[in-house]
Amino acid sequence: MSAPAIGICAAIERVTWGVWNEEKVDLAPRSYATAVEKAGGVALLLVPAEAATAEPDLLLDRIDALLLAGGADVDPGSYGAEPHPQTRGTWPERDRFELALARRALEREMPVLGICRGMQMLNVALGGTLVQHLPDTVGHEGHRRVPGTFGDHEVRLAAGTLARRAAGSDRLGVKSHHHQGIDRLGEGLEVSGWGVEDELIEAIELPDQPFALGVVWHPEEDVRSEVIGALVAAARSRQGEVLR
Numbered sequence: 001m002s003a004p005a006i007g008i009c010a011a012i013e014r015v016t017w018g019v020w021n022e023e024k025v026d027l028a029p030r031s032y033a034t035a036v037e038k039a040g041g042v043a044l045l046l047v048p049a050e051a052a053t054a055e056p057d058l059l060l061d062r063i064d065a066l067l068l069a070g071g072a073d074v075d076p077g078s079y080g081a082e083p084h085p086q087t088r089g090t091w092p093e094r095d096r097f098e099l100a101l102a103r104r105a106l107e108r109e110m111p112v113l114g115i116c117r118g119m120q121m122l123n124v125a126l127g128g129t130l131v132q133h134l135p136d137t138v139g140h141e142g143h144r145r146v147p148g149t150f151g152d153h154e155v156r157l158a159a160g161t162l163a164r165r166a167a168g169s170d171r172l173g174v175k176s177h178h179h180q181g182i183d184r185l186g187e188g189l190e191v192s193g194w195g196v197e198d199e200l201i202e203a204i205e206l207p208d209q210p211f212a213l214g215v216v217w218h219p220e221e222d223v224r225s226e227v228i229g230a231l232v233a234a235a236r237s238r239q240g241e242v243l244r
Helices: 030-038 050-054 092-107 117-125 162-167 227-243
Strands: 005-009 011-017 020-027 042-046 065-068 112-115 151-157 171-176 190-195 201-205 212-215
Touching: 005 030, 005 092, 005 227, 011 092, 030 042, 030 227, 050 092, 065 092, 065 117, 065 227, 092 112, 092 117, 112 117, 112 227, 117 201, 117 212, 151 162, 151 201, 162 190, 162 201, 162 212, 162 227, 212 227
Parallel strands: 005 042, 005 065, 065 112, 112 212
Antiparallel strands: 011 020, 151 171, 151 190, 190 201, 201 212
C-alpha cells in the first residue's frame, strides 16, 4: 500500500509577503503536513472550490482521510445565528466547502478529524450550533490568553472512546487557541472530552463511524501528540479494506 493521502482543508486569508500586499491566498500551517508525514501519511492541501462544494467526491476520491483544520471563526449563518460582536474574519465560501466535504466524507465512512475550528465545523455539519464567544459563558479568557500564541491546559477523556484511544491517555496537557466552542451538539455526536478546569467540551465523536473525531485543541502543535497519527492509521486501515 502507498502512504495514505490525508486531505487538509485550506484556510482563505489575505497575507502580505515580499512585494505583494494583502493577496488572497489558500494556506495551512506547515505543522499539519509535518504531523501527517511524521505518522507515515502524505498531506494534500484541499482548497475551497465551488465545483468540489457542489460535488465533494471530486476531491474525496483522491484522499484516504479528511482533516478539517483550524482557522478563522465559523460564519454564524452556517448554523442560523446572528453574528456576535467578537465573531470576525469569517469566510462563508470556506464554510460551505468544508461542510459539503465533511457531510459527504461521513456518508462514505471516510476517517475524519476536526481540529479546533474543524471540530466546530464537524458539529455544524451535523446540525449543531456554536457558542460564538466563550468568555461570555465560561467567564475567562483561558482558551485564548494571548492572540497568536497557543496556551496550555489539561483535558480529560472518557474511557472507551475514540478520543481516549487516539490520544493514548485519559488525561493530558494540550495546546489551544480559540474563543468559540460547542453549544448544541449535532445529530449523533457524543461528547468524549472536557476541560479539567472548566468542563468545556474539548472532544466530540460519532460512535457509529469507524473514525470521526473532533478535538478543540491543536495536536499538530505538540510533537508528543498521537492524535494525527491515529487519523493516519485509520486511513491506512481503510486502504487495506478497499484493497481486500
